[in-house]
Amino acid sequence: AQTVTQSQPEMSVQEAETVTLSCTYDTSESDYYLFWYKQPPSRQMILVIRQEAYKQQNATENRFSVNFQKAAKSFSLKISDSQLGDAAMYFCAYAVGTYKYIFGTGTRLKVLA
C-alpha cells in the first residue's frame, strides 16, 4: 500500500533561518508526483511545490526547494530565509493514478520572531 510519513509533528525555526521538513513515502510505482501543501491556520491548503518523479532535478520555488531522493523514497522541503507568514501546517502528498492524493499527517511549523 502507498503511504506517506511525516515524522516531525512540529518544528520551530527562527525568522530568517532555514528549516527542513521531512517526508518519506512508500510505493512500487515508477511514475508519480509529489507535493508539499501549506495550510495556514483557518485558511485553505495551497500548493507550495511539486516534483515529478521522473525528473531528477530538484524543484525550486523562490525560498522553497525540495531534496528528492527517489531511491530512498524521500522528499524533504527546505524553507530558506523563514518568514512569519511561513507559519502553517505543511502536508506532504503523493499522487498516484489519475487523481488520488495520499497525504501525510502534517508538520506544524512555528516561526519565532
Next chain:
Amino acid sequence: DAMVIQNPRYQVTQFGKPVTLSCSQTLNHNVMYWYQQKSSQAPKLLFHYYDKDFNNEADTPDNFQSRRPNTSFCFLDIRSPGLGDAAMYLCATSSSLGLTNEQYFGPGTRLTVT
C-alpha cells in the same frame, strides 16, 4: 478572486441527525473532491465527481453521500452522523483528472457531533 468556498465553516449536529455540507467554486473546474481530515490525521479522500460522474472510494462508508447539481456546487450529505464522523471536511477542485492538474482546496468545514 476565483476560489473554492465552503459553507458553513463550523457545523454542529446531533448524533444521528442528517447534515449537509456545501462547497462552491468559481474556477469552473470539472472535478470536485471531498476529503475527511480527522484530528492529527492525514486528509483522506472520500469521493470525487468528474463532471457528473461520481466516483466513490472503496472504503468510504455508505453513510456518506454526495450531490453535484451543477458545475459550481457540490454537497456532502452525512445521513446519520456518528461521533466518529467529527472531523474537518475539505472540498477541492481540479480542472481535470491527471496528476499534472493541481488540486485547489477550500478552507474546510469543521463538523462537531454531539
